[in-house]
Amino acid sequence: MNYRDLREFVEVLEGENKLKHISAPVDREWEIACIARWVLECFGEGEQFALQFDQVRGYEIPVIVGLYSCRDFYARALGIDSSEILNHWSTALRNPLKPRIVTTAPVQEVVATGGHVDLSSLPVPVWTPGRDGGPYIPSAGIITRDPESGVQNMGVYRVQVQDAQQAGLFFGTEMQHGAIHYAKYCKQNKPMPVAIVIGGPPSLNFAAAAKTAYGQDELEIAGALAGFEIEVVAGETVDLLIPAAAEIVIEGLVWPEKRFSEGPFGEGLGYMNFAAPAPVVEVSAICRRRDAIFHGYVQQLGPSEGHVIWEMGLLGPLWFYLKDKLKLGALTDLAVLRGSAGLGMLAVQVKLGHTAEARELGKVLSQINFGQKTILLVDDDIDIHDLETIQWALSSRVDWEHDIEVVKDMQTYQLDPAILAALQRQHHAANKPPYTSCMTIIDATLKCDTPEVSLPGRSHMAKAFERWQEYGLPELKKRQRLERLLEKHSDEGIQFNLAK
Numbered sequence: 174m175n176y177r178d179l180r181e182f183v184e185v186l187e188g189e190n191k192l193k194h195i196s197a198p199v200d201r202e203w204e205i206a207c208i209a210r211w212v213l214e215c216f217g218e219g220e221q222f223a224l225q226f227d228q229v230r231g232y233e234i235p236v237i238v239g240l241y242s243c244r245d246f247y248a249r250a251l252g253i254d255s256s257e258i259l260n261h262w263s264t265a266l267r268n269p270l271k272p273r274i275v276t277t278a279p280v281q282e283v284v285a286t287g288g289h290v291d292l293s294s295l296p297v298p299v300w301t302p303g304r305d306g307g308p309y310i311p312s313a314g315i316i317t318r319d320p321e322s323g324v325q326n327m328g329v330y331r332v333q334v335q336d337a338q339q340a341g342l343f344f345g346t347e348m349q350h351g352a353i354h355y356a357k358y359c360k361q362n363k364p365m366p367v368a369i370v371i372g373g374p375p376s377l378n379f380a381a382a383a384k385t386a387y388g389q390d391e392l393e394i395a396g397a398l399a400g401f402e403i404e405v406v407a408g409e410t411v412d413l414l415i416p417a418a419a420e421i422v423i424e425g426l427v428w429p430e431k432r433f434s435e436g437p438f439g440e441g442l443g444y445m446n447f448a449a450p451a452p453v454v455e456v457s458a459i460c461r462r463r464d465a466i467f468h469g470y471v472q473q474l475g476p477s478e479g480h481v482i483w484e485m486g487l488l489g490p491l492w493f494y495l496k497d498k499l500k501l502g503a504l505t506d507l508a509v510l511r512g513s514a515g516l517g518m519l520a521v522q523v524k525l526g527h528t529a530e531a532r533e534l535g536k537v538l539s540q541i542n543f544g545q546k547t548i549l550l551v552d553d554d555i556d557i558h559d560l561e562t563i564q565w566a567l568s569s570r571v572d573w574e575h576d577i578e579v580v581k582d583m584q585t586y587q588l589d590p591a592i593l594a595a596l597q598r599q600h601h602a603a604n605k606p607p608y609t610s611c612m613t614i615i616d617a618t619l620k621c622d623t624p625e626v627s628l629p630g631r632s633h634m635a636k637a638f639e640r641w642q643e644y645g646l647p648e649l650k651k652r653q654r655l656e657r658l659l660e661k662h663s664d665e666g667i668q669f670n671l672a673k
């Protein structure tokens with residue numbers, strides 16, 4: 174199913190009891206984040222659910238979180254199975270769909286401009302209570318336009334509510350496409366128009382977080398991911414096209430050289446980032462549906478909803494590049510290990526017996542620096558989404574003297590305790606990034622003829638599964654790790670021969 178707005182997906186989750194309503198009054202300044210964090214920490218894969226806070230104290234607009242908190246929810250928001258995510262991304266990047274311009278939009282049912290603009294009318298939560306510098310809008314897609322080419326961009330950047338009519342806008346690095354646009358406006362001494370989109374169709378969130386080429390309009394990618402043209406409408410006060418089906422859009426201008434202190438904020442690395450001067454959005458309009466929903470998501474310490482969106486936004490375009498552009502046939506899957514600091518640990522699955530290609534792939538990936546600290550190469554009998562199986566491969570297939578390569582003098586924009594320790598050793602201050610780091614490539618593929626895994630053969634396991642109801646036991650939920658091991662290894666218990 175293709176979801177044309179956020180509500181359609183919410184209705185599906187609710188119908189399957191995967192959305193829980195909280196009717197008790199809650200405080201946006203601490204309670205929403207704490208409840209969402211307890212759910213993230215205490216309900217694992219397959220048990221997760223989204224939350225809707227129906228009564229946020231002082232507000233009529235409900236807050237919804239957790240819509241994309243696992244790979245299954247992410248895939249279902251695109252109408253596909255989780256095993257199809259990467260190939261779905263490749264198809265979308267090959268076939269972008271231009272948005273369709275309309276003249277009326279649900280998101281413009283209620284419009285506040287001028288002196289009626291009031292950001293405090295929106296129930297924006299504080300996501301790291303007691304530590305963040307204020308309320309943040311972490312789930313928004315920020316639309317800007319290149320003043321030279323006219324092409325729009327949509328990215329995910331930090332937006333901190335400063336007061337009723339101003340918000341801090343932190344790009345992270347000057348390499349971000351929105352930051353490149355801002356630099357061009359500053360050079361022309363003109364204000365940059367922005368639109369902050371909250372609660373669009375699911376594919377908007379996914380496309381906004383994607384690592385795509387400069388000059389690519391993410392609204393076109395969102396359309397291709399969703400399978401239909403995204404409807405857009407002219408902004409009320411800015412010369413930008415905004416998603417017509419969004420819940421809320423904040424419009425404004427970012428003036429050259431104007432800065433406010435922004436932060437601190439709990440980042441996806443799992444640590445607090447410090448406060449620093451950042452550009453400021455002077456809000457010119459708040460547009461919303463009459464019965465708007467505020468969609469946010471927890472980021473901070475992983476795993477979290479923000480990490481799922483962040484990871485897929487990296488892996489989808491990376492898969493497209495490696496498979497479609499470089500034609501790396503031995504590659505069979507990619508994953509960021511659950512719980513990694515940001516995008517720190519990339520697992521790369523290759524066809525069993527293709528060790529040479531795996532090592533070459535590791536070198537290629539080390540040249541594509543997106544913040545990873547570790548590249549882990551495994552065979553396709555290893556389920557890279559299962560940490561127990563990853564640990565088994567690491568502890569049984571890695572010679573720690575010969576199978577590890579350290580790539581030195583890498584640049585990173587991520588300031589974590591390891592980088593801080595290195596700066597202290599060198600007696601350097603943690604000034605403006607990039608910082609110098611290193612990367613590790615770990616080859617956990619099989620490199621010789623190997624004894625069979627100590628599991629019953631496929632046929633015996635299949636017979637037991639077929640008779641399961643006769644045993645009177647609870648229904649089985651198959652683990653992908655077991656199916657993969659049974660599929661890739663022999664039924665007879667003989668050695669697996671790697672020789673070609």
